[in-house]
Amino acid sequence: MYTIQANSSGTRCIEVSDENLRTIEKYALFRHLIDSNGIVDENVVEKLRFNIRSLIASQEEDSKGLLDLCIDVIYHNNMKAFGLQQLIKLYLTWFAAQEAEEEEDA
Template sequence: MYDIQLNESGTRHLNVTEQNLQTIRKYGLFDGLVGSTGYITEAELDKLKLNIRSLIASMAENSKDLLDLCIDVIYHDKMKAYGLKNLIATYSQWAANASNVTEVE
């Protein structure tokens, strides 16, 4: 379980599970999300939400993992651009560690 900070003052936190991070990887949710400036704003959070909605609407198979990610993380009532920035950083760190483990095996 990973803890991400949702606001600058540090009063809001969210727990992200390994399954949540695997779902982000499975669907490539962060691919091309952040523009060339590297800034994460509310527009990127809205874009992510719309992309996920589109994925769910177009899926014929079970999308329970994507729905769980939405309920637990993306549509969390305190999730803002700052939280998304920290979620992306956590995901990047997790993905780097996961690829290092795969290389060793």
């Protein structure tokens, strides 16, 4: 379980699980999410929410992972642009650690 800071003052936090991060990886939710300017703002948060809603609506299989991600993280009351930026940083760190672990096992 990881904790990300949801605002710049550090008074609000969001808990993120390994399963949440695996769901982000499985559906490549951050791919092509941020525009070329590299700025994470409220429009990016809404774009991510729209993308996840369309994924859930179009799936015929179980979408429990996506629903859990929405409930726990994406639609959390504290999730704003700053929180999403922190989530992306956490994901990149987590993903790099996963790749390093796979290389060690190989």
